[in-house]
Amino acid sequence: MxxxxxxxxxxxxxxxxxxxxxxxxxxxxxxxxxxxxxxxxxxxxxxxxxxxxxxxxxxxxxxxxxxxxxxxxxxxxxxxxxxxxxxxxxxxxxxxxxxxxxxxxxxxxxxxxxxxxxxxxxxxxxxxxxxxxxxxxxxxxxxxxxxxxxxxxxxxxxxxxxxxxxxxxxxxxxxxxxxxxxxxxxxxxxxxxxxxxxxxxxxxxxxxxxxxxxxxxxxxxxxxxxxxxxxxxGRRVLVELAGVDDRAATHRVRAAFLAVTGRDLWRGVSLADAALPDADSGTPTWSDAAALVVAGEALREAAGYGRDAAVEADVSALRSGLAAADLPMPTAALVRATAGDDTEADPFETIGALETPDDLAGAVADRDDRALRAAAVAEFGRQLRLYR
Known part of the structure; x- marks a missing residue:
């Protein structure tokens, strides 16, 4: 009352x-x-x-x-x-x-x-x-x-x-x-x-x-x-929109980015996993979803949690697909960080230097996937670095 x-x-x-x-x-x-x-x-x-x-x-x-x-x-x-x-x-x-x-x-x-x-x-x-x-x-x-x-x-x-x-x-x-x-x-x-x-x-x-x-x-x-x-x-709105729009994968990936930047990493991984069946292989949407799933599994393994039974994707197959894809720089750095690959340059330094938006909701309103991607990769990079 x-x-x-x-x-x-x-x-x-x-x-x-x-x-x-x-x-x-x-x-x-x-x-x-x-x-x-x-x-x-x-x-x-x-x-x-x-x-x-x-x-x-x-x-x-x-x-x-x-x-x-x-x-x-x-x-x-x-x-x-x-x-x-x-x-x-x-x-x-x-x-x-x-x-x-x-x-x-x-x-x-x-x-x-x-x-x-x-x-x-x-x-x-x-x-x-x-x-x-x-x-x-x-x-x-x-x-x-x-x-x-x-x-x-x-x-x-x-x-x-x-x-x-x-x-x-x-x-x-x-x-x-x-x-x-x-x-x-x-x-x-x-x-x-x-x-x-x-x-x-x-x-x-x-x-x-x-x-x-x-x-x-x-x-x-x-x-x-x-x-x-x-x-x-707008995360919940994006999830609802995914249920009524033919661009379901895009909306779920954006929602995943928001969840990760809000430090709800496992929700973000779950949303990325749900986006994969509707995403065309090799597209930025697919690679974003695949990279988040791979990063989530790497973080769980590094933290000693074991594999997430709720993740249905074949993580090994996702890694192979990502290795053959032309990835945006932040996504490529995140994938390298999950594998501990620092033969060329420290991926965590690359991730740490990313320009991230001050206004995530504004990036959603502008449909700015590049800004959302950078913010999500930066947060996942911070979490992964704790265990690397």
Whole structure:
């Protein structure tokens, strides 16, 4: 459940453990340090949040009720609205799930009643002091009751007040519930409002599940154009795109490069291994995939891990194919490093001198395979050198 600041409560109390006068820890128990009875509306609200974090729903409700009473008496509409928002959140948490879980209308009468009571609290909060968070939570709660039109109106108002990505949140929840058509509609709304990479990526997933492969390809490509917005630089989008595009090997190799540069070497090797069946022998895509697989096996052997049973490729055959291929300089240096071949020049010096991009996600957006290759080879070279 989110509060009006958009923060996620995790139940942790930073003051649970303290030191005594002699510097030794004081066991404050599971309830944290002793606190005085709250007196002000703010203190009652904070006490209610602590109780809610500890799943003490009855106590939380009492604290929020008192905070609302005191804030109302003081004429502080903003504080009263905050207490109402918290009380609505507490009602939903008591029956399971939260405002960000728009499922079909529940069958249980008690659950439905709790959601309706939460909506009433959010409505009262809006009447006192309208906020994006109150509209956001009411919109998602209304979606849980199946009132999609009213929910959409609320989320639009939340978005107008700068409340993050409300349609992306609701779309994700619809997708998790298997309602992909509704999810796709929400991701489209999110795109129209924000043009965000995540919205394109998630709509691509929905389109893929709905069987619209062409639309999925377009969405994934648009997400990659905005790869700098994605936390993994677009690796997961590349993997998804490989499943719907005839250039599957290219996308998997790019994803492998990203995994390796993120120091997830074994995932990178696995992606490279999966790319090989779709790559034409002798092409740069094939040689990149083959070199990563060979390097992964060399690293496992040097580190004493033994062969990776998940790798299906014939590593000896890959080495033979690489020896006969015209390889880009970074790939050639990596292959030589795996064999300990330093008859001409130290391959690790060659690898160490590679110019690598500062912005990997930017290289993905630009489809710059040379930059991605250099970054991946540099990281694999660093790992191999530890054992050579």
């Amino acid at each position: 989110d509060d009006e600041g958009g923060n996620r409560r995790n139940g942790a109390d930073p003051e649970t453990y303290r030191l005594g006068p002699d510097g030794t820890p004081v066991d404050a128990g599971t309830d944290g340090p002793e606190r005085s009875e709250p007196e002000t509306a703010v203190e009652y609200r904070e006490a209610g949040r602590r109780a809610l974090a500890g799943d003490e729903y009855g106590t939380a409700r009492e604290r929020f009720d008192r905070a609302l009473e005191l804030a109302t008496a003081a004429g502080d509409d903003e504080l009263a609205a905050g207490a109402l928002l918290d009380r609505g959140n507490a009602r939903l948490e008591r029956v399971g799930g939260d405002a960000g879980d728009p499922r079909p209308a529940p069958d249980a009468g008690t659950t439905r009643a709790a959601i309706e009571d939460a909506i009433a609290d959010y409505t009262a909060a809006i009447e006192r002091a309208p906020s994006g968070r109150a509209y956001f939570n009411r919109g998602l709660a209304r979606a849980r009751l199946g009132d999609r039109e009213a929910s959409t109106t609320d989320l639009e108002r939340a978005a107008e007040r700068g409340e993050g990505q409300p349609f992306l949140v609701r779309g994700n929840a619809y997708a998790e519930a298997g309602a992909d058509e509704a999810a796709r509609d929400d991701f489209t709304r999110a795109i129209e409002r924000t043009d965000a990479a995540r919205a394109y990526s998630n709509r691509g997933n929905a389109n893929r599940r709905l069987g619209d492969v062409a639309a999925a390809r377009e969405d994934y490509a648009a997400a990659l154009d905005r790869a700098t917005e994605l936390p993994d630089g």
